[in-house]
Amino acid sequence: MRLMIATENRFYEGPSGRIYSDTVCNYQFWRRYLQVFDEVVIFARVGKIDKEPTKPAADGAGVSFYRLPMYVGPQQYLMRRKQIHEIAARATEHADAFILRIPGRCGTLLWKELRKRSIPFGVEVVGHAGDSCKTSGANFFVKNMLRFVSPRQQRLECRQAAAAAYVTERYLQKDFPPGGWSTYYSSIDLYEDAFITEAQLREKLARLGEAFEGKRPFRLCHAGTMAAKYKGQDILIEAAGRCLREGLNLEVVLMGDGRFRPFYEQKAAAMGIAERVRFLGSVPPGQAVRDEYDRADMLVFPSLTEGLPRTIIEAMARGLPCAASNVGGIPELLAEEFLVKPGDADDLARRIAFMLSRREVLERAALQNLHKAREYRYDVLNERRISFYEQVRQASLTFNSRDKGKGRIYGNE
DSSP states (O other): OEEEEEEEEEEEEOTTSOEEESSSOSHHHHHGGGGTOSEEEEEEEEEEOSSOOSSOOSOBTTEEEEEEEOOOHHHHHHHTHHHHHHHHHTGGGGOSEEEEEESSHHHHHHHHHHHHTTOOOEEEEOSOHHHHHHTOOSOHHHHHHHHHHHHHHHHHHHHHOSEEEESSSSHHHHHSOOSSEEEEOOSOOBOGGGSOOHHHHHHHHHHHHHHHTTSSOEEEEEEOOSSSSTTOHHHHHHHHHHHHHTTOOEEEEEEBOOTTHHHHHHHHHHTTOGGGEEEEEOOOTTHHHHHHHHHOSEEEEOOSSOSSOHHHHHHHHTTOOEEEESOTTGGGTSOGGGEEOTTOHHHHHHHHHHHHTOHHHHHHHHHHHHHHHGGGBHHHHHHHHHHHHHHHHHHHHHHHTSOGGGOOOOSOO
């Protein structure tokens, strides 16, 4: 059976014809669906790049792309709207089963075509449409219209789905209840080597003494895309500057890249802390990222909007204390004492100062985080994933055994 997955992620074709992503959505990510389906087709925007990246490709054996023209933002979408809709109208001919990763325009485009034909589908709910609109680059009028329309659309898609899988345990389900079978799991893959060992954790906690004794600066880290501004790197830089002015000896390490990197570099320079902020660029997923977490004393993640961030879970698995924004599903991961108001650099600076002045708080957070991260082990989450895939497969088999034009709508109206 061939599965089509609609995703809002943007992809790029290199000179070789291979497809790449700026996010974690490489071939390894899509391969998980092949546990149940024979082929996977990604319904997504694909642009062109002149230079072949060195990172892993997104396509491969059993994984291909159904390409929409590249657009960024409402204006470019409207300019290409006719072409986009013509391509989307033919999409249902190219697969037997369908999953929409929502919220997002691509998911809604495919949803419209599925509804016209009464074809069942599943949804993977990876974020909140209302939160996403807050960080949109659209003008004031369009942004406010989207904040009203987009959550209603997301609720409709969840209600009509044959099966729904959420990245949060409670947060997204509250605003977007399922109309049928549902489960929850993160999109993260945490194998045993992702977890810090007891010996490594003891050594890591012992090294905290060097920072508390003033022998080295505290190291704060952040990992996230710089292709958009919602990951909060600018808020972290501003908070770090305030902490440094108050006499805290610290440095910031930023993993990630994108078109707004110069903006963050200029912000650090303008605040006079450029020598205290290191930009590592894109760091290969896996051991290289884990090594950075192991060298850090604290993850700071002041994102403006999230579903359930993989970054925090990965850092927790390395026994890393975390401070993060009180948005999305993050309160399902961290205690209230480690949460800050989104977009508030002063609140973040106070939280950083509090944590870096109390060694016992950092040690307690490290142990709590490691324990919590074990709830997201690969074996635990993959069992739920497979159950969801099987629900979508069965709904599709039932539908495909009848005349497609006479199929009923799954879920509630």
